[in-house]
Amino acid sequence: MGKGYRFPLFPANGLAATMTVSMVSLTAIYATSTGHTEYVLQALVPVLAKQGITVTLRRAETCAPEDLLVGDALLLASGTWNTGGSEGQLHVHMDALLNHRAKDIELREKPCVLIALGDDRYYYSCRATERLMQFVLHHGGKPLGSPLLMVNEPYGQEEKVRKWGEKLAILLLAA
Numbered sequence: 001m002g003k004g005y006r007f008p009l010f011p012a013n014g015l016a017a018t019m020t021v022s023m024v025s026l027t028a029i030y031a032t033s034t035g036h037t038e039y040v041l042q043a044l045v046p047v048l049a050k051q052g053i054t055v056t057l058r059r060a061e062t063c064a065p066e067d068l069l070v071g072d073a074l075l076l077a078s079g080t081w082n083t084g085g086s087e088g089q090l091h092v093h094m095d096a097l098l099n100h101r102a103k104d105i106e107l108r109e110k111p112c113v114l115i116a117l118g119d120d121r122y123y124y125s126c127r128a129t130e131r132l133m134q135f136v137l138h139h140g141g142k143p144l145g146s147p148l149l150m151v152n153e154p155y156g157q158e159e160k161v162r163k164w165g166e167k168l169a170i171l172l173l174a175a
């Protein structure tokens with residue numbers, strides 16, 4: 001990853017110089033019902049964009065398995081739901097993508113970043129993070145950094161997203 005493009009610079013003193021600009025693309029696939037997960041991503045995108053990272057947002061229900069392979073890195077974001085009748089599961093659209101349509105995908109060591117949402121009133125609070133991590137590990141992905149866990153409503157937690165995003169940008173640019 002971290003494709004570096006070298007641009008020639010022509011400073012006033014006439015000496016030749018070059019500047020390396022990193023171009024990294026991240027495909028962020030997410031599912032949401034309340035809009036919470038989307039809100040977190042909307043807070044994250046400008047933080048990454050500021051560091052030159054291009055983010056393509058995709059809703060899980062519109063994705064085919066091969067969409068997980070697009071871009072330099074993959075971000076998966078899901079709230080924790082009672083999909084299938086028991087709590088602690090992925091959002092139904094993320095579950096349908098990862099555990100059904102893309103159940104045979106090979107991620108080929110692709111750097112994978114995770115965001116999980118949940119609520120501390122539930123026993124399996126934020127368990128989506130484990131479901132997402134299991135998917136990445138079982139399909140040959142390479143986890144990048146620590147997952148972002150958003151417990152309870154994301155409103156008012158923008159600073160947490162910003163700090164996590166800044167660390168993520170460093171990892172993405174170095175990977």
Ligand SMILES: Cc1cc2nc3c(=O)[nH]c(=O)nc-3n(C[C@H](O)[C@H](O)[C@H](O)COP(=O)(O)O)c2cc1C
Pocket residue numbers: 031032033034035036037038078079080081082087088089091117118119120122123124125126127152153
């Ligand atoms: C029916 C239902 C089941 C839920 N189950 C869990 C759960 O098992 N664990 C948890 O931490 N949060 C649970 N939540 C909370 C959601 O994960 C949380 O509200 C999240 O922010 C929703 O974001 P989203 O709409 O973007 O998916 C549940 C919410 C609902 C309405």
